[in-house]
Amino acid sequence: MVTSKFREREVGSSLAHPEALGDSNAPVHGTVIAKAARTAILQGFVGSLLMVAGSIGVGWLASSSALIRTPIFIMARTSPVGVILCTVMLCLGALLLLRSWLRIAQRIGGWNPSSRPVLRRALWMWALPMMFSLPLFSRDAYAYIGQGRLMEQGLNPYTNGISALSNYFSLGPDKLWTEAPTPYGPLWLWIEQGAVWVSASVPELALIPFRLAALAGVILLAVYVPRLAALHGVNPDRALWLGVLNPVLLINFIASAHNDSLMLGLVVAGLYFASVKRPVLGIVLITASIAIKPITLIALPFAGLLWAGARAGWAAECSVGRPPWVCP
Template sequence: MFFSTIALYWSFAYDLDRSDFPKLFTLYVALFFLSFKLIQLLKTRFWLLAGAALTFRVIFIFALPTLSQDFYRFIWDGRILANGINPYLSTPDLLMENAHFGSISQAKELVSGMGSLSASNFTNYPPVNQFIFAISGWLSEQNIFSSVVIFRLFILLADFGILLYGRKLLKSLNLPEHQIFWFILNPFVIIECFGNLHFESVMGFFIILTFYLLQKQKWIFAAFVLGISVSVKLLPLMFLPLFLKFFSSKKNPSEIIQNRGLTAPISIIIADLKSVNWTKLLGFYAVVLLTVILSFLPFYNSAFLSNFSESVGLWFQKFEFNASIYYIIRWIGFQVKGYNIIADAGKILPMITLLIILGLSVFSKNKSLKSLILSFLFTICAYFLLSTTVHPWYIVTPLLLSVFTKYRFPIVWSFMAILSYSAYANPTFQENLWLVAIEYLVVIGFLLAEIYFPKQLRFSLLS
């Protein structure tokens, strides 16, 4: 079984064209099944599974990413930063037209590799990501392959950190430690993060380290680490409101209600808010935001904010891929308006997400770490279900969070997300909306089953 898995990963890394979707899907299904069996059979052999996870990653070390071309942009940003050029101030297309073009090694190859869409837009990668890119630019100025290896070393360190601190966190939460392998040994994570060079696992490491530090009641260090995670990917910013009740007296709201004679639901909320340690909460927020601001400070000038916000805004109002609820809204828009309403939907859907986050912040308990992690999970899932663009590697974060909860639908999502790659089988990258519908019907169906029929859906193999 172990050697069969190695052979399949080898084929995935070195003998796969992303346009060959039948082969891609077949390899992925086989890898998912074999990984499932490995965890099932060896879940008491922690370090044996850890060794398998390392072996499967090492297979990719000599391969260029198969399913994504984003790494060309990473190398580009790193090389221009290594040449003293602020990556936030110009697009690759514009730099190619001026004198700076000559100082960037393999510039034409990098711009061609990243594609016209990336080359015509400003970078949207935060400072810690840029720092990693820059290290690659300094150490590997003229070799694309060497740059890829450097990126993989960072991701490998992050994965190893998730393994160690994830195991410690599971123990402290009285959860089975082998559950961490539903992330570490998941083919989805190995392929998307280590294989395709997406840095969600680097962000994920800092999120897990934040949880671990909070469990140890080291909230200042936890805030600093959470700030670093934001500077890897902006995504963790949405989690900040969820800490509202975490820094509280921990006293049971029912006791407060009983002591004060309060009965109305609004009174429960008020009682909860009064129990919040506002000094610690605001201090936590201050450390997080200060860390983020300081990380951006070296890149700041008058054009930075407009360029960066323009780039981030494109994901909400211009791009669409593998969406769920948005595609239904888009269809309704075509029936009613006669055109694509993404510009309007891209403004409204984030506001709905914000209301959901605020609702979870106010109405969820979130006083224990388990409850907080659960709120993180449902927040990010709500965000993705309402997003206009959901690239498959985005699912890495809910998958990681689910390891520390009783929910397994993100594991199902990590399996179903491979269907989105069917778009590459089409020369025009046209999505098969039937496959998109199947993906989300299965995922949402499994989620609802876990919520409403948990006893009937208790799979011992996933526990």
């Protein structure tokens, strides 16, 4: 039994530090990596579930919601024991998710292609529970609903704040957005309007399209962050772990239901296609990102530079017979 435990420790140490095997480039079988990372993935899944449970008491909920009058929500949001318990579950879940994220990197060790299925499995298991939580750490989703109602009533969100709606406070938006015009592009406004229309103005149902949009953004990031990293000499699996599986990103994008997820997913996909000499598709994707949040307009010049390539410049232009007054 002592020998068996010693061997288990030796295997675990070798996974965390592949150089201990005598060859730092030696591939580790995917099944071995999956087994080593299984505990970390399950712990992260439990952490995500704890955050969902905690959101019952401390997640944002519109005052017009029918859920606020159900017994479990009344107990979780009004009794001291319920509020404290939900707060503890939320904090514990976030800490457990963070620990699992760090732990999975230790278990994977070598960042070879065998680790990517493990990272993707962790991504799904950690992200999907958050799809069912109440909005956490942000009320922006309720501002989306308010702006969607403005669109549905024929009001211009670029000149009217949510306060132009009757009984707007019951929608649950942050007061920061009640007087301010929308900062979002037309594509996102259409998504907001569609969400309000399909939900028949029920706040909880209106959150579903925003969560699906956030999930779509995370999927785009999971696909194109590794590809873009590989094009530029960065380990794609490490980029996936650091840039997409990161709990801060998952919580901010999915649990908070932010439109930044879809915005960023589209712009990263656009930059990738610009890098592989498919500029039209890249520009279309970046333009769609701009139509969600205009701030990504800054990505268009970089898409042009990526399209031109690393060797582009005045010397390259002059080599194809440009006039001397253009190329000194």
